[in-house]
Amino acid sequence: MSVKTLFKTFLLNLTFATLFTSFSCYVPKSGNTSGATYLIPKRFTGTVTILLNQRGEIPPAKEGNRYLLTVPDDGVIKVPFGPEIVQKDPIFYLVDENGKRTKIELLYRTGRKYKDGKRAIIDLLEKERTNTFAMYYDGGTFNVPDLSEKVRMFSFIVGEPQNVNHLANLKYKKVFDLQIRY
CATH class of the missing domain: 1.20.5 (Single alpha-helices involved in coiled-coils or other helix-helix interfaces)
Structure with a gap:
């Protein structure tokens, strides 16, 4: 050559x-972000609603490659990004007044059971340090009269499984109230 x-x-x-x-x-x-970690006040019970694609919102802090979403007293979190972040592998922690985290399980996601039936829930209740769980993690939209676009959201319930029906009713009422306030 x-x-x-x-x-x-x-x-x-x-x-x-x-x-x-x-x-x-x-x-x-x-692969830069692998999902959201929810920090929920220990005494919080009810619905957490994440409003997506909110203009003017600052991205939340990150821990490693996960966004940290701290749940406020009203349970409404506004984020500047879309569902791709909150849909990926959510992790939930109850946080006490000293900042100590206790991981809680997700029992249901979008109407599908994560665990196999009631026996698994009973086993979890016996195994876990808490009887509080995240439940019914799902997404949706709602219309706002003054906007031509729909508002995208994700929401979930935090509470005890035996109160799920009551909490689910409150979840849908909260979304309705948000739609009116928006």
Whole structure:
């Protein structure tokens, strides 16, 4: 192989390497965030509603590659991003007044049972340090009269499984109230 051929091969490889590096800088990294971690006050019971794609909202803090969503007293969290963050592998913690976290389980997601039937729930109640769980983690939209677009949201219930019917009624009332207030 001549020096001229080697030089052309080198330049060609350098060009491809430069193009590849430049292209990869502009491709969005899909694995940068692996979901949301919810920090729920220990005494909180009721519905948590996450309003998505809210203009002007600052992204929440991150812990590792997960967003930390702290639940306020009214249970309404506004975030600037869409459902792709909150849909991925949610983690739930009850947080006491000293900041100590206790992980709680998600019993149901979008109408499907995460655990197998009542026996699994009873086993969880016996195994866990708390009888509080996150339940019915699902998404939806609601219309706002003054806006042409729908507001996207995710919500879930925090409470004891035996109170799920009452809490579910409150969940839908809360969404209705948010629609009126929005």
